[in-house]
Amino acid sequence: MAEANLVGGVVGGLLIGAASVMLLLLNGRIAGVSGILAGIASGSPGDRSWRVAFVTGLILGGVTWALIRGGVPLHLQQRMPGLLIAGLLVGMGTRIGSGCTSGHGVCGLARLSPRSFAATAIFMIAAIVTVYISRHIF
């Protein structure tokens, strides 16, 4: 892995935080990506368009940075079927656990939600253990 991305990390974090505050201030919504995504399929029709717009914005954010930088780094950690299994786990886990890194990690912690503190601690530990097993044991 290359050097830590110190400036990009801080600037990116500030942008993520600013976007989350704006979404709450203006639309009254929590910027939890897994929940926003899931609501496209399960929510009522009138509740769908803003979710599609947010997800479209996410992808356009990636496109914008790729255009500025002439591409973005992407080092995949899994091939098939690992990618498929990981995707299923992330999809199921974020539904069952009501959120992901953004909803629990960024927004929930800021709301001082005990549920989000618990969820963030658990998914961090589970991910660290998973990486340890896959990188240092097998």
Place this chain on the structure above:
Amino acid sequence: MKTDIIALLTGWIFGLGLAVSEMTDPARVVGFLDVAGEWDPTLLLVMGGAIAVTLPGFFAVLSRSRPLAAEKFYLPDKKDIDTRLMAGAAIFGAGWGLAGFCPGPALVALSTLSPEVLIFVAAMLVGQLLASLSESRSSLLLGVDDA
């Protein structure tokens, strides 16, 4: 319509933040999670930077009676730390550690047009639907009361 434009704009800023910080690169994420290897602190800076804004920002916003462009705040109403929350977080963490993708960065990484990212996102959507189907027997609405 107005809330859609706001969502598009905030989604774009959010996605730009994930791209600028390179959270869209699974190597960055796994580099952070690999505490026994060559540790990469970038993810910590991203979360720290984000929470430095959301902590005071949410406090100020939630002291208002309502948002500017909507009728009310849509906040999660669940309070208890139950088995579902803990099991779900553990399952999510396992998948996150395996691939180095969580939902936001995976969606932003679709912009690379990588077929592997597309497979991951498709599997993630299937996983969400499977979890929703299994829960819809016991409760009605999903995805609207998230943390």
